[in-house]
Amino acid sequence: MLLLGVALAQNVTENTRDRESSVFGYVAFPRVFDGVLVDNLETPVQFRGILYLSFAAWNAWCNYHPTAVDMFGRDKFKRPAEEHTRDNKNVAVLYSLYRVYQASPHSFGGAQGLPLYRQMMREMGYDPNDQSMDLTTAVGIGNRAGRDTARLMRMDGWNGEGDISGTPKGYRQPFLDYTNYIPKNTPWRLRYPFRWQPLLENNGRGFFFRQESVTPYAGSAIAFSLTPEEVKRRKVPSPYKKGSVQAKNALPEDIKTLKRNAKEVLEVSRKLTEMQMIYAELFDNKAKAFRTKENPFGLGGIATAIRFSVLAPALDWNLDEEMIYGLGANIATFDSMVTAWKEKRRVDGVRPTGQTMEYLFGEKQFSVWGGPGRRPVKIRAGDWSPFIRTMPHAEFPSGSSCACTAVVEHALINTKNRDDFPFRFTVPKGSSKFYPGQLPSRDTDVEIKTLSEWAQLCGESRLYAGVHFKPSIQAGSDLCKGIAQSAQELTDKLVAGSLDAKWMKWLPEGADRFWETE
Amino acid sequence: MLLLGVALAQNVTENTRDRESSVFGYVAFPRVFDGVLVDNLETPVQFRGILYLSFAAWNAWCNYHPTAVDMFGRDKFKRPAEEHTRDNKNVAVLYSLYRVYQASPHSFGGAQGLPLYRQMMREMGYDPNDQSMDLTTAVGIGNRAGRDTARLMRMDGWNGEGDISGTPKGYRQPFLDYTNYIPKNTPWRLRYPFRWQPLLENNGRGFFFRQESVTPYAGSAIAFSLTPEEVKRRKVPSPYKKGSVQAKNALPEDIKTLKRNAKEVLEVSRKLTEMQMIYAELFDNKAKAFRTKENPFGLGGIATAIRFSVLAPALDWNLDEEMIYGLGANIATFDSMVTAWKEKRRVDGVRPTGQTMEYLFGEKQFSVWGGPGRRPVKIRAGDWSPFIRTMPHAEFPSGSSCACTAVVEHALINTKNRDDFPFRFTVPKGSSKFYPGQLPSRDTDVEIKTLSEWAQLCGESRLYAGVHFKPSIQAGSDLCKGIAQSAQELTDKLVAGSLDAKWMKWLPEGADRFWETE
Known part of the structure; x- marks a missing residue:
């Protein structure tokens, strides 16, 4: 097993070694996703991409944890305690991330990182073309978790494949608005002084x-x-009492x-x-913000910085805690x-x-x-x-x-x-x-x-x-x-083995709840 | 002198060697401008960039030609016949292009090509920092031609530096419209069916x-x-008889x-x-279009293709003809x-x-x-x-x-x-x-x-x-x-030594006709 990661902390404890083996945070992110996902996406699309990578990793990893269940609340793929090894966790995550990335490359910044990801897998001794669904193996667990996460992505209302309104292949525009948002102001005239104007x-x-x-x-x-x-x-x-009026009707106090x-x-x-x-x-x-020698992940924006550069070393998390x-x-x-x-x-x-x-x-x-x-x-x-x-x-x-x-x-x-x-x-x-x-x-x-x-x-x-x-x-x-x-x-509930399924309340009627039937 | 260029024609004649020494067409373009200018600019801005590179080259080169004058109609910098060497022409062009590029990098696709250009100059044995204006040398001729071409660029009505309306430094937006073009249709509603709509x-x-x-x-x-x-x-x-009407007033035959x-x-x-x-x-x-092994400049779009790949080898131009x-x-x-x-x-x-x-x-x-x-x-x-x-x-x-x-x-x-x-x-x-x-x-x-x-x-x-x-x-x-x-x-007139100064009729009143006074 070659999943070593980067030794960042100065006092390398067993927890440090464990945590820094994490394929998502310490291997695939700096090597692949940082370059594609971070610079190429508008913020909300970027947040969504990072979230689904996180889900893909979680849905694979949880099967090697004593109690945790996946985002669908399932425990039926869980593996016995003797298989809860660092390697199994990381291999499952390695495949799961790859499958979700492969399923919708533009959701993660574009396909240009796929060859890098494949090369990384090969260097680690894993075959990117191994599509095994053998759920007794980490590869199969990972492939399955990635596939299911990718299916969830297609029903989340973001029109991530551009097919929400039935547009045929070749003419789809991923992330196209289907809710008919039309700004009150044109870009050329500010008629409603308190309403948004496209810049x-x-x-x-x-x-x-x-x-x-x-x-x-x-x-x-x-x-x-x-x-x-x-x-x-x-x-x-x-801040404005009558924020939707035209200039001529604006309240003096709002102006x-x-x-x-x-x-x-x-x-x-x-x-x-x-x-x-x-x-x-x-x-x-x-x-990703200012990157320095002391912070190889860059300052990473506030969430990444606090996670990787502040708390992880200070609290010395192990892989599961991370x-x-x-x-x-x-x-x-x-x-x-x-x-x-x-x-x-x-x-x-x-x-x-x-x-x-x-x-x-x-x-x-x-x-x-x-x-x-x-x-x-x-x-x-x-x-x-x-x-x-x-x-x-x-x-x-x-x-x-x-x-x-x-x-x-x-x-x-x-x-x-x-x-x-x-x-x-x-x-x-x-x-x-x-x-x-x-x-x-x-x-x-x-x-x-x-x-x-x-x-x-x-x-x-x-x-x-x-x-x-x-x-x-x-x-x-x-x-x-x-x-x-x-x-x-x-x-906390997912870790303890149950799901508070609030997210399922967002699904459209008739959504294919494949996780209940398959 | 290291200005060799690429040998493209199969039967290498003296003309071929001469032509392919051309710093603009055969050296700087493929090595520097192709990468910055072509992919980074909208078509009209690209055309303008290529034109001014062409002017910069011309304004330097013409001083080493028996009769040609520069774009300002001047012959006062012309050099004696014994200096009309290939090297002098190319060195003058080398500096002239650099000065015009340096004066407005964004007009040519961005500053990222400047280090490449400097490196190219150094490899050829020339110092990019040589700002000599000694008009008895090719370096001085080139620097002067580049400076004057760059000054012309600033008065051509393209707002290339974003300062036409007096905007102070730091807030200038190069190429910003100052003529108040406002589309009849908003992007969100086609009210005038025959008029342009921003896509x-x-x-x-x-x-x-x-x-x-x-x-x-x-x-x-x-x-x-x-x-x-x-x-x-x-x-x-x-094609439309009443092309400026709203939908309700459209002529049936126009629809x-x-x-x-x-x-x-x-x-x-x-x-x-x-x-x-x-x-x-x-x-x-x-x-620039499909680039193939047989066409190292790419197909180069129609103008470039006809010039470099069709006519140049077929007619075997020398450097001056090119x-x-x-x-x-x-x-x-x-x-x-x-x-x-x-x-x-x-x-x-x-x-x-x-x-x-x-x-x-x-x-x-x-x-x-x-x-x-x-x-x-x-x-x-x-x-x-x-x-x-x-x-x-x-x-x-x-x-x-x-x-x-x-x-x-x-x-x-x-x-x-x-x-x-x-x-x-x-x-x-x-x-x-x-x-x-x-x-x-x-x-x-x-x-x-x-x-x-x-x-x-x-x-x-x-x-x-x-x-x-x-x-x-x-x-x-x-x-x-x-x-x-x-x-x-x-x-033809420029080559013969006179200028039909139609372009000067476009200049705003009060334009600084520096070429007449300096």
């Missing part, structure tokens, strides 16, 4: 495009630790609020410090995104960018950030743009502050509320993705002292980034409090 | 976006062999015409042959694109894609192409999509048939109307960019017997591709007849 983006080389709201169905498709009712009940009030929010964004831009820029970029990428933590963290992340998306679509709030500034301030000039190493510049409000890209979905609430709240709450549950896990790293000079070679202007030490501080910085950083008005940040955090608890309860 | 595109991995018309100012910014008046006078009548055109597109799709797919893809990329042909060909291509863009914006015609089919045919089903190797499938008309991407600009007329007409006319002028230059190549199995591994289903021989046939196939292929209605193709060809003649006349 103009460009690649800096003459290719311009207008945004299409990404996965507008995400709030009504599926969650795993929350029922449809529970998601619907979670709400945060819009005042919008103006105050907008001025705050410009003011933050004017005062932007280099440390704030670092945080803005660090928390923008949900799965697997259990990972499942809960991924469910908490996904379900919080679902909840945020539901509210984003309901409130449909306007962003600071687009024609908002021009509408509010016309030709009026403001002092704003002048670029890396430059002094603030005076600029027409409408010419301002944020420090980093504004993503293609509505303003309110912040999905980041929602997800970060869930991730940190989940972490705190697992540390029994111990908060002081200091984390230090150095952001190398010039390592910025958005301003490469220019930011940071020098090697910069960052220290995050507690788990709570991650959530706080994550929220604030969206204001530094210029992508949100301030009220959206608190709202995201308020909205998603407690979701981690639901994710943890689902996980 | 929905996606990357197959959940990232969807709506098109923004690319460089809508291209028809009113600059041309080089045509005056503003000459471009304005060139017109082709829209009938649109339906007939639409059915023709679906019918072509149903009958699509593999050879037609090959042509569709071949002529889609204007600067340079002169290249300038004329690039001006003809650019000016025809300008003329097509002007008409595209004026007519603002709807494409076959978008909501056109749904508007015309509702739920009605049609048999269409079923994908590589598959039989036709029945599909709701609105679910149909073309064989390849539909580009982000209006339908009428076809820019391809316009540009191909100009390219072939220019070729025929230079062969004194000799048409029979047969060209053969093999398209390797599975080498398709759009359907890699699937198309073609076998190695496929393609033969294009005459220069005229290139233009004909180029036009037709847009119908195979599904990106145009049929009338647009003839219209593109009609519109652009004779532009090659203008381009040739400009070139």
Whole structure:
């Protein structure tokens, strides 16, 4: 068996060796998925991809655990205790991940990682073409778990294969909206000043495009630790009393609020410090941020960073503990995104960018950030743009502050509320993705002292980034409090051998409940 | 001197050696620009990039020619006859291209090619940091020509640096529209059935976006062999009598015409042959298409293919002849694109894609192409999509048939109307960019017997591709007849030592005519 992984912790205990053998977290992720999944997908699609990889791994692994059941609540494939070896767990996961990736490569960033995955399998001594379904072997357990996870993916309401409306092969558009979301504002005219407007983006080389709201169905498709009712009940009030009116009918107090929010964004831009820029970029990428020698997985976005770089070494998890933590963290992340998306679509709030500034301030000039190493510049409000890209979905609430709240709450549950896990790293000079070679202007030490501080910085950083008005940040955090608890309860039950099948309540009538019949 | 180039012709004559020493065509293009410029830019931006590289090369080279003057009509930098060596020409071009690339990397596809270019210079024994303006040396001649060409680029009305409207540094968006083009239709509703609608595109991995018309100012910014008046006078009548009305006011005969055109597109799709797919893809990329072992520059799109793979070896040009042909060909291509863009914006015609089919045919089903190797499938008309991407600009007329007409006319002028230059190549199995591994289903021989046939196939292929209605193709060809003649006349005069300064008529009042004063 060649599944060795990377030795990351300095004091290599038996738990460390066990944990770092994990095929998903420590082998396949850095070697294959990091490169395809992370850079090529919009955030919600990325979260979904990571979740299903996590499910595929879980559904294979659980059969080599004393009590755990799979995401379908099944224990019938469980193997006897003497087979609960590290190798069996990892081999089953190796095949399961491969099958789910192979079944829908575009869901995980594209097929370009498949040859890498196959090569990795071969180097480990395993045959990617072994399609055995012999459930007495780890290969068969893995193949079966991967197949079943892939079947679940096809019924989750994300239109991941583009066939929801019966479109024939060759004309399918994976992830195409089928819920008829049409923005109230066109990209060319802000007629409803509080409603979302698709933004103009460009690649800096003459290719311009207008945004299409990404996965507008995400709030009504599926969650795993929350029922449809529970998601619907979670709400945060819009900052605007009459948020759906045209400009001529806008309440003066709403315009005042919008103006105050907008001025705050410009003011933050004017005062932007280099440390704030670092945080803005660090928390923008949900799965991979600044990568350093000390952090071979990159900072990995908040969820990955807390899991791999903070808690795993500090608590010295073994493989099973790592697997259990990972499942809960991924469910908490996904379900919080679902909840945020539901509210984003309901409130449909306007962003600071687009024609908002021009509408509010016309030709009026403001002092704003002048670029890396430059002094603030005076600029027409409408010419301002944020420090980093504004993503293609509505303003309110912040999905980041929602997800970060869930991730940190989940972490705190697992540390029994111990908060002081200091984390230090150095952001190398010039390592910025958005301003490469220019930011940071020098090697910069960052220290995050507690788990709570991650959530706080994550929220604030969206204001530094210029992508949100301030009220959206608190709202995201308020909205998603407690979701981690639901994710943890689902996980705890699965480990103990039962399923709280909330996710099945999302399935359409007539869904093929193959796990009950096969 | 290490400027050797690649020996392509089989019988290596002195002319061949001379021609293939050309730094632009045979050294820097395949080594640097092919990789950055061709894949990273929308077609009009690409055409502009190639044109300015061509100008930069010309403005350096002409000083080592007995009579030629630069694009500004100047002869004052010309060098004495004894310096008219191959090395001097190539060294001057080497520096000139570098300066123009360095001045606006995004105009040529991005800065990622700059290190390659510098490395290439060093390997040839030249110092990229040599900024000498000593006009008695080839380095100085090249640096000056590059600088002046780059200054011209900044006043050509393309907003290539994003500063036309005075936007400060850090907030500039190169190539941003400043002419306020707003489509009559929103992406979400086809209200004006004959007018352009921005299309929905996606990357197959959940990232969807709506098109923004690319460089809508291209028809009113600059041309080089045509005056503003000459471009304005060139017109082709829209296929629709009342093309600007809303659906409720549409003329029945116009709806009938649109339906007939639409059915023709679906019918072509149903009958699509593999050879037609090959042509569709071949002529889609204007600067690089199927690349084969026999064609190291790729087929290179029609202009490049005819220049490098057909005429250069057949007529055995020397370096000067290659340079002169290249300038004329690039001006003809650019000016025809300008003329097509002007008409595209004026007519603002709807494409076959978008909501056109749904508007015309509702739920009605049609048999269409079923994908590589598959039989036709029945599909709701609105679910149909073309064989390849539909580009982000209006339908009428076809820019391809316009540009191909100009390219072939220019070729025929230079062969004194000799048409029979047969060209053969093999398209390797599975080498398709759009359907890699699937198309073609076998190695496929393609033969294009005459220069005229290139233009004909180029036009037709847009119908195979599904990106145009049929009338647009003839219209593109009609519109652009004779532009090659203008381009040739400009070139002939430049070679003979005078400038027909039509392009200067495009400059805004108060433009800094630095070439007159410095």
